[in-house]
Amino acid sequence: MARCSEEVRVADWLASGVVPLTGRADGPPLVPPGHAATTARELAGRIAEATGGRVRVDGPALLGERAAFTGHTRNGRSSPGGAARLLPTADGWAAASCARPDDPLLYGALIEREIDGDPWSAIAGWLAEHTGEELAERAELLGLPAAPIRPTPPAALLTELSTALPTWPPRDVRGLRVVDFSALWAGPLCAQLLGLAGAEIVKVETADRPDGARRGHPGFYRLLHGGHRAVAVDPSTADGRSALAALVRSADIVIEASRPRALRGFGIDAEAEVARGATWISITAAGRTSNRVGFGDDVAAAAGLVATDDDGGPLFVGDAIADPLTGLTAAACALTSPSTGVLWDVPMAGVIAATLDGTPSRPAPAGAAPPRHRPLGPPAPDHGADPLIALGIGHPC
Known part of the structure; x- marks a missing residue:
């Protein structure tokens, strides 16, 4: 993504809802370093263009959307959510x-x-x-x-996205099946945006371990999952693994947010699915070759997206900001994919690092927007609400 002027950078941060989430609890809000909010705006523009205007979201506002539900605010060296x-x-x-x-x-x-x-x-x-x-x-x-906290190599895919649209026509995902293995925020946001574009979203959870976000704010969970389908499988059994494989084979797009070895352990081969023509979105903390795990707050900070004030030392920027920025990136990838199979390796740390350009944090001027969220849509499905047979999968495990 192109480097922006200081005026544009600050304006996008002020519009994002992230500024009130950045700084010490007893101190003033801060404008974060880098241009993540501008990148979010550009990604939202690419999504709108790729969908012929059917999906229009406020990219910067998505960065602070969860806090609009939870009411969390800035807390210095503790993340807004406290984890x-x-x-x-x-x-x-x-x-x-x-x-x-x-x-x-x-x-x-x-x-x-x-x-x-x-x-x-x-x-x-x-x-x-x-x-x-x-x-x-x-x-x-x-x-x-x-x-x-140390320098992280930027993800090349943001530059790749800047050149992909002219060479790859936008992909119409209406009627396509998206099988979503992800949890929490980044992957589900990607799936939600694809659902708004007309794809069928099938959320996959294991029989005994539902998405941990179900324990979070119900409104935020509903926002991300409303209108989707949900199945529960038991990959510890032969029948469960067979059903899982059939479900993956039925997918046009697969979203996963775990280390590659997790699905391999269930007999799912991403490369084989790509070879048959599927689009595979792989969201990880630091890339498919890394065994590192991480969540939105620690990944963003470790990649260098931290604010500072006169007292020195790092402060958290926003609420798990690596999650929504990565979700936007992943959706833009899925919507600019070629008709042949492709594996998008989307490392959260690299996505964050690509937005850091040496610009520092600074005290926020007046006028920073508070966190806000989009209107709620249909209810979210219960855990395992859809039997696999209803999705055309032969074994109703």
């Missing part, structure tokens, strides 16, 4: 999330002692005595959403 922290290491700073039920146990393995109660004091103590490189190595091994 992530920015903490000093022996040689710098790190971003870490502790949001999943198993995370305290995994952090206990990191620090090599059991964590009882609030984990953050113990995590902070370990980080203060270890380098960012030690954290990166051990977090990847343990599957922890934690990483040092």
Whole structure:
């Protein structure tokens, strides 16, 4: 995406709803560094163009949309939602999330002692005595959403998108089937935008582990999933894996947001599906060749999207901002795909890094828009609401 002027950069941030979410709780709001809000506006424009104007969204406003439901606001070195922290290491700073039920146990393995109660004091103590490189190595091994804040290579696909539309005609997704294995925010936003463009969205969850976002704000979940179909499968059984494979083969577009080995373990081969002509959207923390895991807050901060004020040290920018920016990017990819199969590798860290251009954060002028959300659509489906047989899949597991 093209670098923008300072005036445009600041105007897009002020319109995004992210500025009130950036800074210390007891301090003024800050304009973040970089041009993520401008990139979001440009991506929304590409989506509108690719859909002949059928899908028009306010790209910058999507970056702060969840906070419009939750009411969360800026909180300095704690993320607005409270699940992530920015903490000093022996040689710098790190971003870490502790949001999943198993995370305290995994952090206990990191620090090599059991964590009882609030984990953050113990995590902070370990980080203060270890380098960012030690954290990166051990977090990847343990599957922890934690990483040092350090320069990240930009994702080339944003530049690729800038040149794809002239060479690939926009793809009409009306009537196409999108099988969505993703959860939380980035992948579901991509699926929602494709659904608005006319695709059939089939959300896939395992029988015993629904999308964790179902436990979040019901209005936000409804916004992302309203009108979609939902199936639950049990890939631990032979019948479940067979049904899963048949469902994937029925898809024109597949969205996944896990490390590649997860679906491979269920017998699903992304490359084989691409070879038959499917579009595969692979959303990961740091790319398909990385074993790193991460969520929107820690990934964005670790990639360098942090604000600073006169007191120094990093502060969180927005609410899990890597998620909506990646969701917009993934949707633009799906809508500019060639008719032959293609695998889009969409690393959240690289998407964020591509928006950083050396411009610093700065105090916000008056006029920053608050977080806001789009009108709610149809209700979201219950977990496993649709039997597979209703989707034309032979085995109704």
